[in-house]
Amino acid sequence: MDHQDDFAEVEFTTNEEQPASETPPPAGRRNWIEVLLDPQTLQGLMLCGAGLLVLGLVVWLWSIGIFENKLVVATCLGVANFSLLAVGVSGARFTRYQTASKAITMLACLVMPLNLWFYDVQGLITLDQGGHLWVPALVCCALYVLVARVLADPLFVKAIVGGVTMTGLLFLADNQVGRLWEIMAPSSFLVVLGMICIHVERAFPPEDGPFSRAKFGRAFFQAGHVVMGLGLAVLLVGRLVGRLYEPFLTGWDWISMPAVATQTNLQLLALALALGAAYSYVYSQVVVQAKGRYLTSAVLTLLWSAIILLDLLQIELTATLLVVEMLVPIALAWVSLRTSNHLVRLHGALVAEILATLLLFVGVSVSLGIFNSTAIMQSHLWLTIFFAEAAVCFAILTRVASRLTPAIFAAISICAATWQLLLLLGVTQYVFILAATLVGIFCLVISVFTRKSDDDFSQFALVSQWTGRLCISFGSVATLLITLARLLTSETEWSLLALLIAQTIACGFAGFLAKDSTWRRHFWVLATVQVLMTLLVVNALSTLTFWQRGEVLLTVAGLTMLATGYWGWYRESDRKEEWVSFNLALGSFLSAAPLTLGMLVQRFDGGLTDWGWVVTHEAGVLIVGLLLLGAGVLCRIRWSTIFGSTTLLVYVVSLIGLVRLPDQLQSTAIYMMVGGGLFFGTAVLLSIYRDRLLAIPKQAQAGEGVFRVLKWR
Structure with a gap:
């Protein structure tokens, strides 16, 4: 298999012609050096390393209390x-190192809001005491606009x-506003x-240019x-x-009832925002991008x-009312199925589906x-009839539209x-999972008996499958998720083992x-993982403890499978090998x-006291x-x-768990800084050289420079 499609080059939009040093390499299979020096790869590595470096620097500075003066x-x-x-x-404007320069510029833009955070934390400009922190945020916005204007790059x-979003939110957080x-x-x-x-997006000219609609307009549209x-x-x-x-949150003192759920004027405003968003999605689908998927968002x-x-x-719901109301979309779906008018068929099916x-x-x-309706919750017979009606309605819509979405809702x-x-x-126990599994087995059996042959499926058989x-x-x-949760909370039981089997x-x-x-392959992988979970549940139900050994065993097995998968990926020639994809994913x-x-x-x-095991987790996960x-x-x-x-x-997110352990937090921050700095610095050096x-490969083949020794006897 040829991997040249997997390594598509990226073109950076500048107000200058792209330097000759970053022209794409010739087509054909590329060696590892060309793969490593791909501009898109370097940009991604630098952005990732820069973000990790900045985050590690902030955590480290905060943990050691450096903010005194x-x-x-x-x-x-x-x-x-x-x-x-x-x-x-300056590097992006006056040098040929476009990739490294733009990465440094983006790094500076990412770091800039941290100054505002520093002002607030250190009491220089505080929101609680009436400080107008949105003013320096407005300066940051002006600098962002200036950078985008000078570099003419839609990335910014x-x-x-x-x-602008940060400035507006800080304005809402201002002490004189107080509505954040x-x-x-x-x-x-x-x-x-x-x-x-x-x-x-429509304000930019459609003609080609540094600030065209296809570049800057599209960037504003996506943002x-x-x-x-x-x-x-x-x-x-x-x-x-x-x-x-x-029903659930009344006992939580730190959560209060949102006003948007009780005040009529705020509910009307919420309705207006939802309708405005629906209009924007329809506008995006019809006016801007006809091939997009914004129509689904509009319907939602x-x-x-x-x-x-x-x-x-404030309509009061009853089980009988739900059963009667479902008759309306069933009637619309049936009319759409039987009518010969294409327009009526299309719009009737859409309304019925909604x-x-x-x-x-x-x-x-x-x-x-x-909805806190106990009477309806206990009406299992009426709810069974209601959901059966819904299944009939979506089954009819599947016949009308020949789409998978109504079939999915029918399955639900x-x-x-x-x-x-x-x-x-x-x-009552594991009833959701049992229901889905029973329906799945029933549908698979139906698909087997209704298909025409092993390779020829009718529409009904295909949908059932x-x-x-x-x-x-x-x-x-x-x-698997329930099993994982039970394993983490040590609440395993024999019924869970039966469910896994x-x-x-x-x-x-x-x-x-x-x-x-x-x-x-999908189902065999699921079965394999469930077998592993079954072994873990058996272990949890017994008196044995082998978590650390199991963790090491699984990690080593994963790294081995990953290395084997990458080796197989590099050796692939004519077609994709299934075992390679399997090893890459599971590894x-x-x-x-x-x-x-x-x-x-x-x-x-916080129960682990073995320093070696702690370092293994902190450094190992990062590596x-x-x-x-x-x-x-x-x-x-x-x-x-x-x-x-x-x-x-x-x-990064779980660093909150180390706030109570400042020494360990400092060490973790240093790991992040070193890893991010190496990531970023290596990518910058690779971009420069x-x-x-x-x-190097051509010089080695031609025996030039230091590679002359290869031509010696």
């Missing part, structure tokens, strides 16, 4: 930040939008700012969607907390708007007790109906029926997961994460990149 330190930080920014901009548009910790103020600001950025999504997420959290407050926000409207109308999805969401919420409805039926029969696979996969993953048998059955190699997981899990237990439990991320970026391996970045993210390093 506040004014001097603030001045030094500001001068260093501006100097770094000037070096990066994200810094501009981020700076409310739900509506930050969510309204973020949603409106995102909508503005989305529409700013706007990110900011608007954050605002909607804040609003959604507020709505969910308000909905879940009385419209559904959310309908839920807010129902909340405003209504059925909304009712399904309400039914599931009521069944889970989110069948699972919910089975769930309520099991509750009606008195089965996919539904069965997804249901069994859901049940297996849920079983049943799920292993179900995965083996699904893998046996699967004719496609991908799905067969990446086993290399990172056991160490990361042990580190989390160590940080938050494994960097190796996985670096190897994944270099070789364009998906699973290594995902598990490496996830490991580093967990490593890229031309010379690329010439």
Whole structure:
């Protein structure tokens, strides 16, 4: 297999022609030096290393209490930040080292907000005492705009939008405003700012140029969607907390009922924000990007708007009302199926799907007790009928639209109906997983008996097959998550062991029926992991303790599989080998997961006193994460990149567990600084000497320079 497609070059947008030193290498299979010196690879390595270096520096400075002379330190930080920014901009403008210079510039932009944090923490400009911290934030925004204007690179548009967002949030946090910790103020600001950025895309000229719509306009468009999504997420959290407050959160003193859940005017504002977001998604789909997937987001926000409207109308739900209401989308779906008018068929199916999805969401919420309706929760018979109606409706919509989405909702409805039926029969333990698994096995059996031949599937058989696979996969993953949680909390029981055995048998059955190699491998992997979990549960139920040995064994096995997978990847020629992909995926997981899990237990439990074991976790997780991320970026391996970045993210986020251990926190911060500095410095040096390093293979072949010795006898 030719890997040249896996190493596509990246073009940086500048106001100058790209220097000759960073022109792409000739097509064909590249050696490891060319792979290592790929501009996109170097940029990713430098950004990752710079971020880790900055974070480690901040943690280390905070842990040793270096911030004593506040004014001097603030001045030094500001001068260093501006100097770094000037070096990066000058290098990008006047030298040929574009990759390294832009990485340094972005590093300076990332560090700049830390000055504001320093001002507030050290009492120079404090929000609590009325300090206007948004003023220096506005200066940062101006610098971001200046950098983007000078370098003419859309990469810095994200810094501009981020700076404006930071300034607005700091303004809301100002002592004279004091609305940051409310739900509506930050969510309204973020949603409106995102909508503005989305529409700013049209302000740039469509013609080619350094500030064209395809470059800067597109960057504003993408950043706007990110900011608007954050605002909607804040609003959604507020709505969910308000909905879940009385059933679950009343005993938590540090959480109060959000005003957005009780005040009518704020609920109307939330409805307006949801409708505005729906309009923005429709605008993005129709006007800007017809091939995007914004229509799905528009439908979801419209559904959310309908839920807010129902909340405003304060309609009392009953089980009988749910059953009657589901008849409406069933009728619409049936009319759409029987009509010959294409327009009526299309719009009727869309309306029926939206209504059925909304009712399904309400039914599931009521069944889970989110709406605090005990009478409906106990109406298992009526809820079984309701979910069966929903399954019929989505099955009809599957026939109308020939899409997988209604089939998925039909599967969810069948699972919910089975769930309520099991509750009606008195089965209460692991009922969700059992329902999904039973439905999955039933659908797979139906697909076997309704297919025309081994390779010829009818539409119904194909949908049944996919539904069965997804249901069994859901049940297996849920079983693994529950097992992991029980293992961590030492709450294992024999019923959990029986569930694991049943799920292993179900995965083996699904893998046996699967004719496609991908799905067969998928179920065999799930079965293998469940076997491992079964062994762990057996160990937990017994009196033996072998966690440390098991952790080392799994990590070594993962690293071995990963090394074997990379060796096989490099030796691939004509086609992809299944065992290579399997080793890369499972090896990446086993290399990172056991160490990361042990580190989390160590940080938050604090029961380990063996210094060697502590250092193994703290340094080992960082090294494994960097190796996985670096190897994944270099070789364009998906699973290594995902598990490496996830490991580093967990490593950084879980630092909160070391706040109570300042000495260990200082050591960890030094590890991060050294690792990030080596990552960043190595990438910068590789970028600077890229031309010379690329010439090494040719010089070695030609026997030039120091390689003349190779031509000697």
